Amino acid sequence: MDNRLAELRKSRGWSQEQLADMLGxxxxxxxxxxxxxxxxxxxxxxxxxxxxxxxxxxxxRP
Structure with missing residues (x-):
């Protein structure tokens, strides 16, 4: 499955660690x-x- 996760995360200025913490x-x-x-x-x-x-x-995206 294709995704825009990295693009969206970076556009908000979030690190992978910050996003991980938000998501648990x-x-x-x-x-x-x-x-x-x-x-x-x-x-x-x-x-x-x-x-x-x-x-x-x-x-x-599928």
């Missing part, structure tokens, strides 16, 4: 999602959506 996950999880090696669970996808104020579809 490890920095490694954020890295893995950004690189497309890990697809987030639905609850985590909703937390990402809330953090960025975007729909899940705006962050992740």
């Amino acid at each position: 996950v490890s920095r490694q999880t954020v890295i893995s999602i950004e690189k497309g090696r890990f697809d987030p669970s639905l609850p985590l996808a909703f937390r990402l959506s809330d953090a960025f104020g975007l729909t899940i579809e705006d962050i992740f």
Whole structure:
């Protein structure tokens, strides 16, 4: 699954560690999602959506 996570995170000036703390996950999880090696669970996808104020579809592309 393709995603815009790194682009969106950087546009807000957030580090991977800051985003991980907001989401309650490890920095490694954020890295893995950004690189497309890990697809987030639905609850985590909703937390990402809330953090960025975007729909899940705006962050992740099939």
